[in-house]
Amino acid sequence: MSAPGTSTPPSSRPSTVSPLGRTLPTVRDRDYLLDRSGVIFKVIGDVHPGTHWLGYVKYYPDERGDRTLFGRTYRQNTVVSKAFGILADRPECYVYSPAIGCVITGVPREDVVIHYSCRQALATLHETPSLLDGSPVGQDLLAVIGWIMDHEADDVIGVTGSFLVGVALARITDHHEGLATPALYGIDVETVIASTIDEAEVFARRITHLRSYLGAYTGAFRQGDTVHLSGRLVYIQGPAGTGGFGIELTPWSATESYLANLAR
Known part of the structure; x- marks a missing residue:
């Protein structure tokens, strides 16, 4: 992993960075969290210690990456256990979880810059479908979102994965x-x-x-x-x-x- 350095993504108004990003009080399983080092964590579960949000590294700054976020090159991580290696120089991101019964990775709560909510992403895409690129996948997603909204299930279902930051x-x-x-x-x-x-x-x-x-x-x-x-x-x-x-x-x-x- 290349060192994130001192570059910090904007933290003033989350909505100016992405219309899918909001500072919300409730962090839920599979939401994404951006920290001050530019690392994006994927939240694990709904039970967290008072100091951290449990999660693993989903995207992190790396010159060998294949995508650009916040004007920097990022690499995707798809293996939960690899987060320990990616965060090897950040011991503050290792935390014991009584609920899980082991040490796991997580982001200190005070380090969170932006909270990307799955449920907020669904609501935003429903209100502003032009945020999607018009691809067949995007059209399928809009159809699914429409069904969810019609059945008033938007309080328990959200959008995660690449649609959330960016089967x-x-x-x-x-x-x-x-x-x-x-x-x-x-x-x-x-x-x-x-x-x-x-x-x-x-x-x-x-x-x-x-x-x-x-x-x-x-x-x-x-x-x-x-x-x-x-x-x-x-x-x-x-x-x-x-x-x-x-x-x-x-x-x-x-x-x-x-x-x-x-x-x-």
């Missing part, structure tokens, strides 16, 4: 092995909506299968269907030594959502 659509190519459990479908990833890997759009071409050990997805899709997926990236070993990357829907962890729904 995948796949076409079924083969359903024959999806007729039995475990279900295995051939897929062609069309759009990556959110991801925990770098250069997701490039890597998406290597994702060729959808697999689930849950009976709910057995025989659920047919060739030509477009499916909205939220799952875990796995390597699937096939017969005769063949294999490839796939999206796994089996919920080994109850802390994440593993879903497949017809998109159209």
